[in-house]
Amino acid sequence: MLGAAFCAVQLSAQPKLTADNIDEVLEAMTLEEKAALCVGSGWDSMLGITSSSDVLVSGAAGTTRAIERFGIPMTVNADGPAGVRINPTREGDSRTYYATGFPVGTAIASSWDTELVEHMTSAMGNEVLEYGVDVLLSPAMNIHRNPLCGRNFEYFSEDPVLAGKISAAYVRGVQSNGVGTSVKHFAVNNQETNRAENDSRVDTRALREIYLKGFEITVKEAHPWTIMSSYNKLDGEYTQQSYNLLTKILRDEWGFDGIVMTDWGNKEGTVKAVAAGNDLMMPGSTVEVQRIVDAVKSGELSEADLDRNVRNMLKFIVKTPRFNGYKYSDAPDLKAHAAAARAAATESMVLLKNDDNVLPLKGTETVAMFGISSVDFVAGGTGSGNVNKAYVVNMVQGLENAGFTLVEDIKDFNQKYVDFQKINTRLNSTNGPSILLGDAKMPEAPLSRGVINAQVDKSDLAIVVIGRNSGESADRRVDDDFNLTATERQLITGVTAAYHLAGKKVVVVLNIGGAIETASWKNMPDAILCAWQPGQEGGDAVADVLTGKVNPSGKLPMTFPMDYMDHPSSLNFPTGYEQQAATMFNTFGFVTTAPEVKNVDYTDYDESIWVGYRWFTTQDKEVSYPFGYGLSYTTFEYSKPSVKLDRDGNLTATVTVTNTGSVAGKEVVEVYVAAPAGGLEKPARELKAFDKTDLLEPGASQTLSFTLTPYELASFNIDANEWQTAAGSYTLYFAKNANDTATSAKVNVRKASSFEVTDAYAGIK
């Protein structure tokens, strides 16, 4: 029988694998061994079955197979984007194995700070190494095509350049520890509804410019060890079985030299996946091993294709800590990593509103803290993006730690309500909250006007916390999720009315993983701080920003629209009926027999490249907060914008940023490019580069410099099947957000350029 126990098969003495004898080992392997190496060892380790001797790290997502006669060990993969997801406790073991819960993807992208991200993920990568894991199944970097995607919190942005640069930094940080990453989910996995079967139908230009660009940047700039192919189909074919995607684009065009592993689901068509260049099937099953063996024997699969994948696997394995015998400690420095998580969280928060400079607070005020999320604080989302962390500092604790006094009444009420709801949920649920999925967000507690009014005299100001949670397998809803619930609306209305009547201020803190509706209520509070889902140190990090210990410098990585329907993709994103249908199909396995349901079985990306701010800026459509928006406790002025063309056609742009306010702060400068007319139809402007200043003291200046190659300016021409950069006058905007066109410089690109690609996905309109 083939399987995890395969390693026990005894054949004659063989060369032990080293980095230098890969071909020799490959030559010596049997067909069955080769097939086994390309298929993971099963679901067991994912389920945390500790009694099996094959489980090396309890609660990791999966392992590859060992072949002892060549000295090939199993290697371990664990999730996920916000930290290492493993089981925190083990049977018969008094030690704990908690990992640090870092801020989620959306949050770290809001820092627009690649150095910060790299620093944070180098701490994360140390936990990967010290907990005996070889590959972190992360970063997740699908585009925020629509605000309702249930996994947007794990992903970075609606813009591929921001997503790509943050992702590259993330990979560099983790891999600096000598462990791998798995950049996921490749590709066009932008909804959770029927995620395993949905066919993303997208035109070639949008595919190249929006959905693949971030992956391209990551591969070229950071050389990830592995890529995870997604569950969904692209152009009618599972991505994990697409030669176009996995070989022509990923390897032939971009030069990827690691392994591709599937997302966690065994599909039929294993043979097609092998031929396409999908090196590893995860989590793997003996059925898949057998399929590969049979296909080679019958001639359906060429052994050369299998050998190519096995060679990739061997090259990968020799890099892993497990192969190299690293003695992991199971004791990473969680204290130091908590500090890195807190620093990243504070640098990522986005100040959306600050009328009359109500913030920063002194830290000595008495605060009435409204909203159950002040207690039931959301450190991160659910699903495989969840981290089993030792604790979460909620906002009540964070503010108390910082020296604030909290009004007891409302604090106790929220705590009791949350405790009660948790018990209630457990009693009413057959399975109890799962480690994998985490707890669902509980609804806000209704408060009477009387209760609200009773807090006013006892406090100097009010803070209202609004929380959201989502995760794998389900998309968010428009009502009561993107939009506020009626109870939340009443809470904000009631609190602001009562406090403003007494001449006192109200601050709203958003503890969310992606965009929500803000246009209808943002005029009510005096200040709004978007804290995101900031990881386990979240409460302290919020307090750092509210008190001005850290001056906020985050900017939105996605647009906050006036209305959900303003996004063109809202016309073809699953909501309502379709979503229910998808859940039903998933649960009962009707997918293949059910009639085709739009946005469940397939989704037409009719909006093409008009995603996020590309649409809003080009249409001049009002938004609630533009992409790239964020305030500071100080002010910045931009001066001396300039752009020059060098002999190779590269643009070098500079701008000087001066802190014109009264406290030190950092500023993100976003460089948007408007292309000349006459070439392809383009968005009004597109983000091409960005940078963040150092901490500038009041009055201090810094000149930031950006280089752009002709390739980075190019758009994809479907008819010619190539990237093209038109000649003509380009305007570079040095901007505070996507709507800011105040500071610009022009340059004349004299020569047009074009860049060839393979015929993968050629001509899809």
Ligand code: BGC
């Ligand atoms: C998720 C992946 C994850 C894998 C392993 C899948 O369901 O889509 O993101 O890495 O499970 O846990």
